[in-house]
Amino acid sequence: xxxxxxxxxxxxxxxxxxxxxxxxxxxKEEDYEGWAVEGRNVRSLNIPFKQLESDPGDVKEKLPNDQxxxxxxxxxxSSQKAVDLLKEAGLEEVTYLEGGMTSWSEHLExxxxxxxxxxxxxxxxLRLGKGCLSYMIIANGEAAVVDANRMTGQYEDFAKKQxxxxxxxxxxxxxxxxxxxxxxxxxxxxATYWFPKQDDVGVEFSYSALEDGKEISxxxxxxxxxxxxxxxxxxxxxxxxxEYLLTGDILFVQSIGRPDLAGKAEDWVEDLRQTLxxxxxxxxxxLTVLPAHFGKMEEINEQGTxxxxxxxxxxxxxRLQVEDESEFRHLVTDNLPPQPNSHEEIRKTNMGKxxxxxxxxREMEVGPNRCAV
Numbered sequence: 086x087x088x089x090x091x092x093x094x095x096x097x098x099x100x101x102x103x104x105x106x107x108x109x110x111x112x113k114e115e116d117y118e119g120w121a122v123e124g125r126n127v128r129s130l131n132i133p134f135k136q137l138e139s140d141p142g143d144v145k146e147k148l149p150n151d152q153x154x155x156x157x158x159x160x161x162x163s164s165q166k167a168v169d170l171l172k173e174a175g176l177e178e179v180t181y182l183e184g185g186m187t188s189w190s191e192h193l194e195x196x197x198x199x200x201x202x203x204x205x206x207x208x209x210x211l212r213l214g215k216g217c218l219s220y221m222i223i224a225n226g227e228a229a230v231v232d233a234n235r236m237t238g239q240y241e242d243f244a245k246k247q248x249x250x251x252x253x254x255x256x257x258x259x260x261x262x263x264x265x266x267x268x269x270x271x272x273x274x275x276a277t278y279w280f281p282k283q284d285d286v287g288v289e290f291s292y293s294a295l296e297d298g299k300e301i302s303x304x305x306x307x308x309x310x311x312x313x314x315x316x317x318x319x320x321x322x323x324x325x326x327x328e329y330l331l332t333g334d335i336l337f338v339q340s341i342g343r344p345d346l347a348g349k350a351e352d353w354v355e356d357l358r359q360t361l362x363x364x365x366x367x368x369x370x371x372l373t374v375l376p377a378h379f380g381k382m383e384e385i386n387e388q389g390t391x392x393x394x395x396x397x398x399x400x401x402x403x404r405l406q407v408e409d410e411s412e413f414r415h416l417v418t419d420n421l422p423p424q425p426n427s428h429e430e431i432r433k434t435n436m437g438k439x440x441x442x443x444x445x446x447r448e449m450e451v452g453p454n455r456c457a458v
Contacts, residue, residue: 087180088153088178088179088180089180090180090181090182090183091155091180091181091182091183092183093182093183093184093188093189093191093192093214094192094194096122096155096182096189097192097194097211097213098194099124100122100124100125100126100127100213100382101194101196101211101213101385101389102389103124103125103126103387104126105126105128105152106124106126106127106128106155107127107128107129107130107148107149107152107153107154107155108121108122108127108128108129108130108154108155108156108157108182109129109130109132109144109148109154109155109156109157109167110122110129110130110131110132110156110157110158111131111132111133111134111137111156111157111158111163111164111167112131112133112134112157112158112159112186113133114131114133116159117131118131119452120186120451120452122157122182122186122189122214123382124213124382125382125383129157130147130148132144132147134158134163134166134167137167137170137171138166138167138170141170141171141173141174142174142175144171144174145171145174145175145176148171148176148179150176150178152178153178153179153180154171154176154178154179154180155179155180155181155182156168156171156179156180156181156182157181157182157185157186157189158181158182158185158186159185159186159187160184160185160186160187160188161181161182161183161184161185161187161188162185164181164182164185165181167181168180168181186214186451187447189213189214190212190214190215190447190450190451191212191214191234191236191447192212192213192214193210193211193212193219193234193236193239193240194210194211194212194213194389195208195209195210195211195221195243196208196209196210196211196388196389196390197209198220198329198373198375198390198392201222201224201306201325201326201328202306202326202327202328203224203304203305203306203307203326204224204225204304204305205222205223205224205225205303205304205305205306205326206222206223206224207220207221207222207223207325207329207375208220208221208223208243209375209390209391209392210234210239210240210243211385211389211390211391212234215234215263215450216378216379216380217232217234217262217263217377217378218232218375218376218377218378218379218391219231219232219233219234219240219377220232220331220375221240221243221244222303222306222308222325223247223249223303223304224303224304224305224306225303225304225305226248226249226250226304227249227250227252227253227303227304228244228247228249228250228251228252228253228303229251229252229253229254229255229301229303229308230251230253230254230255230267230270231254231255231256231257231323231331232255232256232257232260232265232267232331232333232377233254233256233265233266233267233270234263234264234265234266235263235264235265235266235269235446235450236266237266237269237270237273240266240270241270241273241274250274251270251271251274251276252274252276252277252303253271253276253277253279253301253303253308254267254268254270254271254274254276254277254278254279255267255278255279255280255295255301255308255323256278256279256280256281257281257320257321257322257323257331257332257333257334257377258281258284258316258317258319258320258321258333258334259280259281259284259288259317259319259432259435259436260334260431260432260435261428261429261431261432261435262378262428262431263431263450264431264434264435264446264449264450265435267280268280268290268292268437277293278291278292278293279292279293279294279295279301279310280292280293280294280295281294281295281312281317281319281320281321282294282295282296282319283312283314283317283318283319284317284318284319284320285319287436287438288436288437289436289437289438290437295310295319295321296310296312297310297311297312297321298310298311306325306326307325307326307327308323308324308325309323309324309325310322310323311323311324311330311364311368312364313332313333313335313360313364313365314353314356314357314359314360315335315342315344315353315354315356315357315358315359315360315361316333316334316335316342316343316344316353316357317334317353318353318356320333320334320335320342320360321333322335324368324372327369327372328372328373329372329373329374329375330365330368330372330373330374330375330395331375331376331377332374332375332376332377333376333377334376334377334378335357335360335361336361336365336374336376336398336402336405337376337378337379337380337384338374338376338379338384338391338392338393338398338402339380339381339383339384339402340380340402340404341357341361341402341404341405341417342357343417343421344356344357344417354413354414354417354418355410355414357417358410358413358414361404361405362405362413365395366399368395369395370394370395370396370399371394371395371396372394372395373392373393373394373395374392374393374394374395374398375391375392376391379391404416427448427449427450430449431449431450434446434449
């Protein structure tokens with residue numbers, strides 16, 4: 086029986102369950118080198134389609150014959166042709182990834198973080214193809230979504246399955262690496278949209294202002310805003326039920342946020358240091374940190390989530406152990422990675438200044454996230 090096409094949700098579950106997966110990526114070498122499907126037990130081979138097309142028999146000899154081979158391309162079109170060529174060459178266990186890297190980039194995989202004291206639940210949505218993390222807090226038939234991606238329907242579908250109504254949507258900051266779905270999701274559901282007022286520099290939409298100490302109720306669960314500038318001037322963290330610290334793009338499991346996506350690294354690096362070395366030390370060190378991004382697949386734990394105790398990060402994250410202010414400044418500003426693709430266009434879109442269509446939005450987000458230092 087022929088293998089059925091592999092869907093992105095099945096691929097996500099295979100990766101999070103640490104199953105062995107073999108991928109034949111037929112995109113151009115430079116595209117593969119810059120961005121590819123990753124996972125602990127993912128093996129991949131890059132052979133561009135033109136090379137495969139010229140000699141499929143030779144390519145077949147380079148592929149395993151003891152496990153399925155999944156062919157990956159940009160949009161799931163060329164990969165179907167590649168499957169036919171490989172089958173003609175005698176490879177039986179081969180199929181393709183539906184929608185290719187485009188669909189992989191857009192998939193959100195919800196994983197439960199835990200129960201909340203107020204008889205609620207907290208879920209983390211992993212965007213494995215982009216490294217983005219977003220959250221849904223559920224309690225008493227209500228829900229709040231934090232740092233929503235533009236694929237708003239996936240949050241709505243999940244809320245419907247959980248039989249809850251989305252009442253609040255919150256963004257930790259003005260995003261520059263991906264297009265926020267926050268305002269759209271709020272409008273679609275008649276929810277309140279919360280946004281940091283300090284990041285309102287030319288924003289062209291209405292919102293409810295997030296201020297330090299502001300408390301938002303989701304059923305019996307409380308979300309408290311905690312001003313934590315550095316990635317942007319308005320960056321705001323959220324303390325959920327006195328148990329979880331949603332850090333946005335300020336603090337990650339193995340790194341810290343970059344302060345330059347608005348072109349103000351020198352201005353904001355001190356804010357970043359004050360947040361990491363002072364403000365975060367004022368809260369309970371027993372809080373569990375839940376960031377808005379991850380940079381490496383190894384940051385995903387055995388339960389399929391990205392999280393760590395704040396006290397452990399102060400022991401293990403070397404970016405939190407640079408006591409000298411000058412050394413910290415140089416560490417951050419001298420080691421900034423390349424800017425995310427189309428970051429300025431993404432910022433303008435998230436400010437409401439640009440209204441790109443769906444295809445343009447997909448194209449703007451192509452590639453990995455680059456929010457960390």
